[in-house]
Amino acid sequence: MNNEENQIIEEKIDIKNLFFRYYSHWYYFLISIFVFSLIAIAYNRYTTPIYGVSSTILIRDDNNTQLGAENILEGMELFSGKTNINNEIVVLKSFSLINQVINDLSLGVSYYQHGFLQSNELFQNTPFIIQIDSNHQQITSDEFRIQIIDEKSFKLTCSIDDQHTYNIKKDRLNKNINVNIDINDNFLFNQQIKTEYFSFKIKKSKSFNINSILEKDKEFSFRFHQRSKLVGSYIDAVSINPINKETSVLKLKINGENPGKSINFLNKLTEQYINNGLNDKNNMAINTIEFIDKQLSIIKDSLLIIENNIERFKRKHPNIENIEEEYGTFFQKQKIDNLLAEQSVNMKYYRSLLNYLNANKETSNIVSPTSMGITNPELNTLINQLLQLSARKKDLELTTTQKNPTYISIQSQIKHTQEAITENLNNLLATASIYEEDLLERQINFNNSINALPKYQKEYIVLKREYLYNEQTSVYLQNKKYEASLAKAGTESDHKVIDYARLESEIPISPRTSVTYFLCLLFGILIPIIYISLREFFNNTIRSKKDLQVHSNIPILGLIGHSDKITSLIVPKNSKSVISESFRSIRTNLQYLAVEKERKIITVSSSIGGEGKTFCSMNLASIFALSGHKTILIGADLRKPKLELEFKSENKHGLSNYLINKSNLEGIINKTEVDSLDIIFSGPTPPNPAELLDSNKMKDLIKELNQKYDYIIIDTPPIGLVTDGVILMRNADINLYVVRHNYTKHQALSVVNSLYNNKQIENIHIIINDYKNNMSGYGYGYGYGYGYGYGYGYGGGYGYYEEDKKS
DSSP, X not given: OHHHXXXXXXXXXXXXXXXXXXXXXXXXXXXXXXXXXXXXXXXXXXXXXXXXXXXXXXXXXXXXXXXXXXXXXXXXXXXXXXXXXXXXXXXXXOHHHHHHHHHHHTTTEEEEEEOSSOEEEEOSOOSEEEEEOTTSOBOOSSOEEEEEOSSSEEEEEEEEEEEEEEETTTTEEEEEEEEEEEEEXXXXXXXXXXXXXXXXXXXXXXXXXXXXXXXXXXXXXXXXXXHHHHHHHHHHHOEEEESOTXXXXXXXXXXESOHHHHHHHHHHHHHHHHHHHHHHHHHHHHHHXXXXXXXXXXXXXXXXXXXXXXXXXXXXXXXXXXXXXXXXXXXXXXXXXXXXXXXXXXXXXXXXXXXXXXXXXXXGGOOOTGGGTOOOHHHHHHHHHHHHHHHHHHXXXXXXXXXXXXHHHHHHHHXXXXXXXXXXXXXXHHHHHHHHHHHHHHHHHHHHHHHTSOHHHHHHHHHHHHHHHHHHHHHHHHHHHHHHHHHHHTOOOSOEEEEEEEESOSSOSBSOHHHHHHHHXXXXXXXXXXXXXXXXXXXXXXXXXXXXHHHOOSOEEXXXXXXXXXXXXXXXXXXXXXXXXXXXXXXXXXXXXXXXXXXXXXXXXXXXXXXXXXXXXXXXXXXXXXXXXXXXXXXXXXXXXXXXXXXXXXXXXXXXXXXXXXXXXXXXXXXXXXXXXXXXXXXXXXXXXXXXXXXXXXXXXXXXXXXXXXXXXEEOOOTTTOSHHHHHHTTOSEEEEEEETTTSBGGGGHHHHHHHHTTSSOSEEEEEEEEOXXXXXXXXXXXXXXTSTTOOSOSSOOTTOOOOOOO
């Protein structure tokens, strides 16, 4: 249970430390948020807003039919083709339809008005209009700048580098011509501006207002577009999706900088789409009427000739009317001729359709079988199927290549359908021929009966029969024409606009002010966090207690704060300072180490120079001396001595002199300003410091001094660089290893860790030096001595510190 509580407490401490680690760098966050706020303000202020425009349109699909005239009249149902909502989406985004809209709205040229920091696109309110010479090469993509001088003239500037000319009619670039040209000239309105690379006129529009232009010093520009790229960009910009799965209502949406332009585009797109659908529906009726007109023209000529022949015959034979009454019942048999005439029309249609299919012409011109009175269900179904497949093929041709598997499949289906129709037509022709032969045989019998009549009666009956035959055929065709015309006149669109294009919201979809500020605030916080985290990730110095515990198992004895004073000897001169209390805490903890020894030998070492071992040695020796313990400080760093810089003495002899027998013990011991504190300086740097420190004379010196002093503090060389310090640490009761906050590297602990783990040196403890309390590291966890090692320090007696005064 205690372990779980400790773990929970440790996790809370980690979160708290994490917070304060970032909080200590508050100025980074302040600067970052300020900079990103400026970016957000500039972005919201000077970015051209993008608005969303949408409209909705109802599509009649296979499950959603309307009752128009074309559906009601007999034989006209084929004029109303079946539609599929997915196919209609493809049609709405087709190249041909959008290209037609671009032409109608004259979107091939874009106009702009330029301000100091922002440019706006103009639409239908431009002060001038560009009239392009479509027979001449043009320059696309590059801007032509216009500065209007007065009502008659303007200044045209452009700089074109490494561009190709554009052929409007062929819709492609001429890569054989490389254009490099600079223009900065004045021109007149309506003047033909022509060079080798472009040709156009600039005309004033109805919205031209010279006073407004000159007063606001407006500058304009225009740009030509490549047609294929422009259409492609609109195809990509328009999104078309069903509102939901249950309905056949499509939502058309486009985003753009100019809402008026987007509204006009969507309205024109839906208008052209509906008009094209009506034209497609009327096309079959028109083809039927044209076919009937051709047949009526032929019959009309025949009727005229027959009528003339009958009139001449009547004048020649005045009593012929009596024959009509006598043979009235006989003329009723003309229905055979009527059937034969009807059959003749049907066979003509079959042959016409067969020739049409064999010629591989467009299926859009096929005449409906039912419109000709042919009610063969199989043929109607096949032709309807062929029309649908042809429409699908046209849609695919707009969006894919001929190598696409779907396109190849449609081609194959069309071929099989045409073959089925051809086979069906051949069967119908064969059947019709048999029926026609039967009718002809009956007609022959009728003719034989007629031949038995007197000659002049026979001639009249033949003329009358021909007249009635052609007259009834004409009536039949006129009825079909009337039906087709009525269906055409009553044709309604399968689709209709529900909502015309309008702004979805007055608030632009980009930039979103609130989202921009939120993102900038988020980045303003994240960037410093990432920077601090990366800096700490790549920082391999000791930064916290946890960091030290991760890289070493050696217990921590205490902590010494940062000092801004010039002198390193702080304890004697500022005995009530925080740093002095830190050394008192360490002194208290040291009293509980090596308790079996009344007199203690303490070494102070570090990994490298600059970590503060000499600073700790002299102040630790001073704190022991101030407490009344007789203490001696030995400068055993013979390679780079520093004690002489703090303790001033005229005695130049030191430890190295003694070890080579050039001085006696009394000659190297120096008194200091601190009572009970003596010091032995390092002396001149010898050539063999390791051998001298490992000599018996050094061991004897320590033994002799241990008899006279309560504490011997030895400032050893850094053990991370040389082995001199290890020699002295083996003979010490307590070994202190100094780690400097934000200075000592992780890898520098490898030597002392090895000594500790292999038990080559015993009783090692770490002192953390130069700790800067930035609320992200140790905090009260170190507590200037309490809580570490042994937890005996002063507890909380820091209420009586004197203020540190910087020297």
